[in-house]
Amino acid sequence: MPFESEIGSDAPIGIFDSGFGGLTVARAIVDQMPNEDVIYLGDTARAPYGPRPIAEVRSYAIECMDRLVTHGVKALVIACNSASSAALRDARELYDVPVTEVVLPAARRAVAASRNHSIGVICTEATATSRSYNDAVAVAPQVRLTTQPCPRFVEFVEAGITGGDELLGLAREYLEPIQRAGCDTLILGCTHYPLLQGVISYVLGDQVTLVSSSEECAKATYQVLQRRELLHHEPREAQRMFLTTGQSDAFEGIGSRLLGGFVEDVHTIKVGRRN
Template sequence: MSPSLSELNAPIGVFDSGFGGLTVARQIADVLPHEDIVYVGDTARAPYGPRPIAQVRQFALECLDKLVNHGVKALVIACNTASAAVLRDARERYDVPIIEVVLPAARRAAAVTRNGRVGVICTEATANSMAYEDALAASPGVGVTTSACPRFVEFVEAGITAGPEVLSVAREYLKPIQAAGCDTLILGCTHYPLLRGVISYVMGEKVNLVSSASEAAQETWRVLNDRGLTTHDLGGSNRLFMITGDADRFAGISQRLLGQFVHTAETIHVGRIPRAHG
């Protein structure tokens, strides 16, 4: 049965633990400019990277439930950590297409590497899950070197994308990738495209940078087109941003990083917010 007009014109749901998924949402808006987008950022419980996988799964499903209840026609898990933790559960739980960030980026990296040496920079949880190693296992002759870069998320969440401290940390994190002779590097966290400048500077212009954000956006385009789910409304698109933490802070930092892509955000309550320590 063909989708109804209301289903076709329903928004795309994008979920991330914080700001990083905005890089995916912006790329989706570029390739699907007429689609409405609803974004949920779990900023009150971010970052997910250092958390146990079981806790990430719980938090992610609570946020994805919120998006599904909002009536989205597709879910984009715009968080590598959450993709590694919850993808199987999400595909069993929801009746809408699920797009994630790991496999599209891995496929792209395998296609463009010249020497078969692929680097991955990601959060600790994504590194521990070995999600990229698993995704690239089907590509013969491709070796993977992974480096966890937890402070990159902290920089982005603070709106810091340049300066001597960021450069020093980048050089340290990228040493194993350089030592392995990787000619291709997956930005395996959707925060990292916002640090593309410093990462490219350290790695050099001969290294391919593969953004999990842009590959996820291309996958979203492909899935919606293949399933006949693109909107019939060719007017202006709407974007709604729902945040579990401070919505004004989110909007302010987002505007500093991405210009006017985010005008305003609203605070929502999802699950139980852990009490801060210290």
């Protein structure tokens, strides 16, 4: 059932992702804003978005955000780099609530953190094709950006595999262009990737700063809600609801494997096209 509250500080934060990676954003939001109710929608029936054409990703993202808006959310968080790249501008035109996303906050943090102005971003094919990170760092013309799609990382995360020889070999292959470019900062440009920080850091070494788009998105969401005076500052028992377009038991099982007992109260829903 949806939260029965008017749009205001008592309303929940709506978080959307193509699947499970955005759970890292949801977890970061709950950690940074423990008094906030959240509703998470994972479009697992149509995931992954990364290999899909941008227009298709946009259509799916709008359908899912439409559904979250029916729950009376006070903010929308696009917790998916592919969807952020495809649908952010449309979302900000369509909805009356603030919309935050993962690309620009992570890019800003990386520009601030880099010492040699050589920044890498690992991401899905859709995010790479959109060149959204190129646009995001364009305000810093001295930056040299190296973009590397890492599509198979998502498969490992959603299978609950975060180590082992096969993943390590794949990580070395994917990250070789980042090392060759001399990047001192790497944006984890897919919300699945923070769950692979161990193997990524192992390959690149401690001298490379990892920037989590999940953590930076949560910080940006806090700032927006603070400016609009929509935050709960007093301790309260916050609620979490998880929606999926796939099987609820499968979602809860994978979510629990990835993030312990964080995922609960999962419901299967259908989403439809805008009229």
